[in-house]
Amino acid sequence: MNAPQPLSLRAEGPLSGTVTVPGDKSISHRALMFGALAVGETVVDGLLEGEDVLSTAAALRAMGAEIVREDAGAGGEAGRWRIWGVGVGGLLQPATALDMGNSGTSTRLLMGLIASHPITATFTGDASLSSRPMARVTVPLGLMGASFTTAPGGRLPLTMTGRCPAVPLRYVLPVASAQVKSAVLLAGLNAPGRTTVVEPEATRDHSERMLRAFGAEVRVEDAPEGRAITVTGEAELRPQVIVVPGDISSAAFPIVAALIVPGSRVTIGGVGVNPTRDGLLRVLAMMGADVTLGQQREVGGEPVADITIAAGALTGIEVPPEIAASMIDEFPVLFVAAAFAQGTTVMRGLSELRVKESDRIAVMAAGLTACGVRVEELPDGLIVHGNGGDMVAGGATVAARLDHRIAMSFAVLGLRARAAVTVDDARPVATSFPGFVDLMTVLGAVQSPV
Structure with a gap:
């Protein structure tokens, strides 16, 4: 230690x-994840090279994506990252537990990805992350068919098994949360039909913007309970060039x-x-x-x-x-x-x-x-x-x-x-x-x- x-x-x-x-941490996480679900090479410039984002990259590599960082230039600028994805539905069973370090974003969004894949994964983290509740994500993902075994209080370490095909749903967020919204939308990418998340207040919309850029069908409209975001499942994502x-x-x-x-x-x-x-x-x-x-x-x-x-x-x-x-x-x-x-x-x-x-x-x-x-x-x-x-x-x-x-x-x-x-x-x-x-x-x- x-x-x-x-x-x-x-x-x-x-x-x-x-x-x-x-680079923006939220956008960096999503660029890696969506690149890992696209078929072909995604290029990312300006990626945040902090520990949280590197935890996401390591987990995606463990599930089959090829992610490579080119060397930074002589001036010390951030390196260019290249991601060769496995396609929506193509994530593989990780051989070992996924260590999320301190990253709640990595944990919750990756749980969304895995929820609609027929694989089992265990998430671990540091003392801070292991004290954070995960029920806000496990509840909606459970409704889509994923199953979970958690530490007492719904915390890490957590083992989940995804379901394929997952069950699309319409989920009204009890509390506005971009992480929970994104986790459900990511699960919906590999679920047949349409998955909708309704948020009572608008939260950061990087997932919606980037999913559209990668070619997913995303619809945003007003609903009686707030703002409704719908993704059409069994999507095919196209690789992109991303500047963070x-x-x-x-x-x-x-x-x-x-x-x-x-x-x-x-x-x-x-x-x-x-x-x-x-x-x-x-x-x-x-x-x-x-x-x-x-x-x-x-x-x-x-x-x-x-x-x-x-x-x-x-x-x-x-x-x-x-x-x-x-x-x-x-x-x-x-x-x-x-x-x-x-x-x-x-x-x-x-x-x-x-x-x-x-x-x-x-x-x-x-x-x-x-x-x-x-x-x-x-x-x-x-x-x-x-x-x-x-x-x-x-x-x-x-x-x-x-x-x-x-x-x-x-x-x-x-x-x-x-x-x-x-x-x-x-x-x-x-x-x-x-x-x-x-x-x-x-x-x-x-x-x-x-």
Whole structure:
């Protein structure tokens, strides 16, 4: 077991510069999976090479897909990935358990793929992933004919056996979740007839966009219960060339860092600004943030822009609960931004945060309190009393609880703390943003010895 890697950042002056962030994690997972189900060669540029996405690649290789990374160029840019797929319905029985590491996305989406194949697979993961509930996925996939044996509480390790042919269904999501929606749609690709998922609120739509690009028949329409997405099964996917935009969930950290460090001005190039993912930008605009989008264009069917952020005053607001689904992963760092706002920021409708890599509401509340920020924990959210832009006290060592977004959020908080804020273990950052510390250093942050 590797030793913990503590992390503490500080700002000795304004942050400045133009940078790019790693490829979008959600799109990277899906590019690998859909490429593995296509017949022929799919090429992916800009793939996020974090541990979560590499877990997906390893699992797909174990089930018959050939996935190869070409060497990066001399400039160190991301390598090009080539995937030779097995076709819808062509996944093979893996010889060993599939180790998902820390990746909930890999686990839930791959369960969807396997659900309509006549194979058995066992999923394992680290301590954080093994604490996360899987019933939200096993229930609808069970209705399609898959069977499951799980650890107590419906958790990993989990063994599933798919069914072929699977039973198509119409499933209304109890809670808006892009992972559950995508898992059911992926199962539906190899089920006869039409499989429909109805979501009460729109969630990230990368699966729908990319499935269409690969040639699947996908229909999206309004339904009495919300937004209905239908995929026609026994699909034949065509290989594609995919360019993965920068991940807005990763960009969130330098965005908030630039907002809270006086005098800062930062540009982040080539970030995906899909309207089902841009909630953070909309909320920050409501708070008065100086955030502008330049060079707006479309790359591989996804809207992309260069985001420029200038430091300035923020005002506390009540965040509309309906916006939560479009920024659920960005709330931890929004809690940090709210700590420096004038007045109180109220955030509700965030029950999903309690079942992420950690209970992100409880862990953020505890860490913020330890650093001198006044907060009130709600069953489904957090109230943060801002300090009007002053520095926070800091001086705490915060437990990241094996959660990459918690670790990065408190590293950003430390940029505006009187005394050092130390994250107890930054190793989980590699799951989604392996170059986080290097990027922050390029912008002017300083890593303190711990």
